[in-house]
Amino acid sequence: MSDQFIFWDLETTGRNDKYDQITQVGAVLTDKNFEVKDKLEIHSKLREGKWFEPGALITTGVDPINLFKNNYPNYYEASAQLYETFQQWSSPSAIFIGFNNINFDEPFLRQALYQNLMPELYMTVTSNNTRMDVFEILRLVSVYSPEHIKFNQDDQGYPILKLDQIFKLNNISISYEAGPHDAVFDSLVTLELNKILSIRCPQIWNAAYDFRLRETPKKFMISNSVFTNTTFWGRRPTIKAQTLIGGIPGKNHHYLVYNLLFDPKKLQDLDDKELLKKMNDGAKRICEVFDGSKSKTLLSESYCFKDNKFAEIGIDELRLRANFIKTNEKFCSRLIQLHLDNQKQWPEPFNIEERIFESFPSPQDKKLMIEFHTAPNTRKYEVSKLFKDERYKELAVRIIYEIAPQTLPEQERRNYELEIQERFNDDDKSKWNSKNRILASLETDLEKMIEDENERVQFKQRVITFLNNESAKWG
DNA sequence: TTCTTGGT
CATH class of the missing domain: 3.30.420.10 (Ribonuclease H-like superfamily/Ribonuclease H)
Known part of the structure; x- marks a missing residue:
């Protein structure tokens, strides 16, 4: 190794x-x-x-x-x-x-x-x-x-x-x-x-x-028909004996898993509406998503007995339930279909920062990134215009503004400065730390995090000075 | 039960 x-x-x-x-x-x-x-x-x-x-x-x-x-x-x-x-x-x-x-x-x-x-x-x-x-x-x-x-x-x-x-x-x-x-x-x-x-x-x-490897969850869930998944709600742990229902189509490394606390035999005759209710029933939900891309660790079945609920059910019954799931393909695909049909649709992200997952950079754009980095500052804007992906053109402007603003065309510079100005003056509910948002959280943070009164006053003054400097630029 | 850690 x-x-x-x-x-x-x-x-x-x-x-x-x-x-x-x-x-x-x-x-x-x-x-x-x-x-x-x-x-x-x-x-x-x-x-x-x-x-x-x-x-x-x-x-x-x-x-x-x-x-x-x-x-x-x-x-x-x-x-x-x-x-x-x-x-x-x-x-x-x-x-x-x-x-x-x-x-x-x-x-x-x-x-x-x-x-x-x-x-x-x-x-x-x-x-x-x-x-x-x-x-x-x-x-x-x-x-x-x-x-x-x-x-x-x-x-x-x-x-x-x-x-x-x-x-x-x-x-x-x-x-x-x-x-x-x-x-x-x-x-x-x-x-x-x-x-x-x-x-x-x-x-x-x-x-x-x-479990650092992304292929481990699938292998593990297939070879351990009953496994232990430990989830947390805040600081509170919940120990769960689970079994694999199946992979979630369109979502790599995401799996639907079944909570063996609930007897599946009693569920297969429910209609879609009733079954869906069971799937979304808070802490009592019969299944949930396991994200296998985040190096989350599953443990073998024996760990679940740390929780008496599972000791009472017993390993034989847990395995029977798991086997019931494994051999009922119809029931599994129903659960997966119901899960898919009831996913919330997220609105299209608008700001460039939120568009990070929109697509991978193409090989050509990757090559251009290298070219952008190696080009002298005076040529960087020119290179940036060649990106196929509009996001990279916009991000390039921000970089050039940071390292060599005088090489940007006047219009590009003005647009970006207007955007910064808008963000700075946005209200206290903005996603970024606008002036108003900083001011809105300042007092509570001071109170919560600094005990010494003198230090509080000093830190507050430094924040106010910072904001005054920024206001002079963007106010 | 429906409680949101921890990281800054």
Whole structure:
């Protein structure tokens, strides 16, 4: 095995991958034994037209005024540097691993690569790269092997799995000058936590390792007619014994799975309307979607007995129910058809940031992206006009505006500036952090996150100064 | 039961 791991973490200006921006990247390359081979840290200047959530800067300790006034590379340069390092590190292949990376950092990375015209948006899951998430492993450990790690509990008794708390409670020590919520520091903490989990809870860790591959879920569900799926509603875990109904047509790696808590024999005579009601009956729903593209880990049937409900039903009955599903093709295709017919249709996305999944870049456009990057700034606009995909033309204008605005035709520059202006002055319900939205969340974030009155006043003043500077540009 | 973690 030649596994390499890339432990990585991002600090950003907020939680919205489309409209917020990465401010710091931290990453550590290790071999299969988690020995450190290389380290990466990239900071980035804020791009015009991107702002911040006050709470995000309070968390990371970033000074709002410093977002523009620093000597860091601009967002385009930083993204290119990130892309190139990750490309090198993942040669021939690597496992990208972080803490809540699959739901948080990954979308951010893709947006950064998309918005900066990097050709391989999906680099963490292509050319034999895969991903794991230590947060997801920790969740399983908290349910099935809670004795192996120390947790704080919330007032309902559920474990709190915040990285900084886990770090402190379990005496993880890191020799690195920065502290929690620094991207490099948190990458190193994630690396150490992962080591602990892999040693103390090898069965769960190895299962998670197998499920890094997107082909594992299907194989696993076929060879384990009864399996255990652990889902979470907030902090509350639910243990489910399930069986495979079938793949969902048109959705790669998505599977409809049946909850074996319910006896399927009693369901097949229901008409469509009644059956559909059972399918959507909240916590009592008879089936649900398993997304096999997100490295979510299924466990073998024996784990479900952690919940007495399943011990009472017994393994024989669970297997009988699973077998009933497997041998009733008609019933399965009915469930899948009903599921498909009742999917909500999403409205067409409008803003360019939301159009990331519209289509993959064509080979020609990929080649043009390289040409765009290597062309001197004075030629970049010219190259950008050759993109077949309109999205890339628009994103190119934003990049050129950032690195060499004087090379843009007057009209292009004006249009983009008008768009930024509109966004900045949008109301407090805008998707991005408009002036009004920042102001609307400022007080609550201050109160929730800063205890010291002096610090509060200071931070508030720095936000106001930032907004005044921005108002001078876009007001 | 219908409660939305965690990441910034």
